Amino acid sequence: MSTVFIAFQTNEDTRPIVESILADNPHASLEEQPAMVKINAEDQLVIRRESIEERIGRDFDLQELQVNLITISGHLDEDDDTFTLSWKN
Amino acid sequence: MDMQATKKKLGLKEKYAHMTRGLDWETTYQPKEKVFPQATFEGIKVHDWDKWEDPFRLTMDAYWKYQAEKERKLYAVLDAFAQNNGHLGITDARYLSAVKLFLTGISPLEYMAHRGFAAAGRNFPGVGPRVACLMQSIDEVRHAQTQIHALSNYNKFYEGFHAGASHQIERLWYLSVPKSFFDDAFSAGPFEWMIAIGFSFEYVLTNLLFVPFMSGAAYNGDMATVTFGFSAQSDEARHMTLGLECIKFMLEQDPDNLPIVQKWIDKWAWRGIRVLSLVSTMMDYMLPKRVMSWKEAWEIYFEQNGGALFNDLAKYGIKVPDCIAQCTVDKEHQSHQLWLTLCTHSHAMGLHTWLPSAEEMDWLSAKYPNTFDQYYRPRFDELRQRADKGERFFANTLPMLCQVCQIPMLFTEPDDPTKICYRESEFQGEKYHTCSDGCKHIFDDEPEKYIQAWLPVHQLYQGNCWPEGTDPTAEGFNPLAKYLEWCHVDGKDTGDYEGSSDQANFAAWRGAATQNG
Secondary structure, three states, rough: OOOOEEEEEEOOOHHHHHHHHHHHOOOOOEEEOOOEEEEEEEEEEEEEHHHHHHHHHOOOOHHHHHHHHHEEEEEEEEEOOEEEEEEOO | OOOOOOOOOOHHHHHHHOHHHHHHHOOOOOHHHOOOOOOOOOOOOOOOOHHOOOOOOOOOHHHHHHHHHHHHHHHHHHHHHHOOOOOHHHHHHHHHHHHHHHHHHHHHHHHHHHHHHHHHHHHOOOOHHHHHHHHHHHHHHHHHHHHHHHHHHHOOOOOOOOOOOOOOOOOOOOHHHHHHHHHHHOOOOOHHHHHHHHHHHHHHHHHHEEEEEEEHHHOOHHHHHHHHHHHEEEEEEEEEHHHHHHHHHHHHHHHHHHHHHHHHHHHHHHHHHHHOHHHHOOOOOOOOOOOHHHHHHHHHHHHHHHHHHHHHHHHHOOOOOOOHHHHHHHOOOOOHHHHHHHHHHHHOOOOOOOOOOOOHHHHHHHHHHOOOOHHHHHHHHHHHHHHHHOOOOOOOOOEEEOOOOOOOOOOOOOOOEEEOOOOEEEEOOOEEEOOOHHHHHHHHHHHHOOOOOHHHHHHOOOOOOOOOOOOOOOOOOOHHHHHHHHHOHHHOOEEEEOOOOHHHHHHHHHHHHHOOO
């Protein structure tokens, strides 16, 4: 078992994103640090476009994540609907 | 952010295929090996460049769009900072030593990274890495520029910012540490560059530099640094991914690549860890309000995260670098040993240092229960006693530097924290000194390269580091004063923070900001 993580700036853009990630990944945990939030999860973390869109009420492009992204760990696979980090490859 | 996501004509994967692979062409006027002459001499075998894929699948059109958004955010905050006396919002002007170190030591590396990735992008025959390197090259020059721009706000008020990011990196003794790291990488071939910077620095180590640093800047009220830092950091996830893809690609292309890649990982892990010892002092000593200790950051970002990475790479036959055993010992000592050296040499530096307060030493004891009280508290106590008598101690000779990492010989033997570690190699009848088994190993593997190192202390003693026209035989000649003049270090920039003009100005201005008068 290895941990993957993703960290974002703490701001109004990322609040619904973080909520979506935590809802979609019940095994993930949230770590709040000064000005940043880090989400840790065993093995895999999946970010879903639709979950974010439900919360923000508009279309969302997963590449927008990059604007507020701080760091990631794990292998990344990104397509139109999901942004996946894992150590399972 | 109020950004409109537009309905796409092409899916992400399709768009990526068209806008990377689809842009490549076969050369006809010249054979490929003449167009890409650096692609083979390092011994890395590549059979199919199309196997390289950027997992972000970022294309230039999207790149410009998101980078523009990042810049808009950044400059909005910089305006606010300048308009609202942001320079008085920091916890204490001592904190600025960390920022000065960043501006003079790290920002020039961003510029070197810009050049290096431009070169790597030029030299790789595959279009996937070429496009990714192009974006990273543009990112890196953006980082250098935004850092210099953001920190220029401090230059209006505080000492030590005037020489900026370009002059001192080639002159000041402690800045040759980060400089030599990038010089070493840039003078290697494109594949080694990718392991050195893309993998070792960006993937394995960057979290230790940027994440705790920026979080620490936020904790200390430094709106300027947080903003450029996070703006730069938002590019880093892409850089880390490029580094990781690169290493997987090399290992998957040919089994013969494994020993070459392993050698580079071992070398650059150790080189990077040595450079980061500067960051260890920042986290444990320079931040008035601390986020976490260096040791804690090391455990989270190197041991746990690096551990996960090396577990994953094990399937290719990659082993954890040998130096990790030494690092497990060093994490308890490194920040204290280096800060003691900086404290006793800050009369020859472009920033202030200070002795930790009683409360800070208690924090250090709690964070380093195995080492601080036993080895380091007594030394700080001794320095404090002297300072209280008006005899603040500064060492009046310059230390010997390691031929490889260029850090003064100040770190101790792995099995004895009271004995300085020296290693010696001989090459072509000359002796060369290194600070550790790790650096000696690197030297012995490529002595022809490292004997060319420009070591500031050697150069200083040879008389090469004075302003033009200096006469060292003149009455009252002071070599240190002349060296500092050559570095553009002003007397107000150096020495202890206690009694500095930064300290006095900060107190006066902050006082003026909260009352009329």
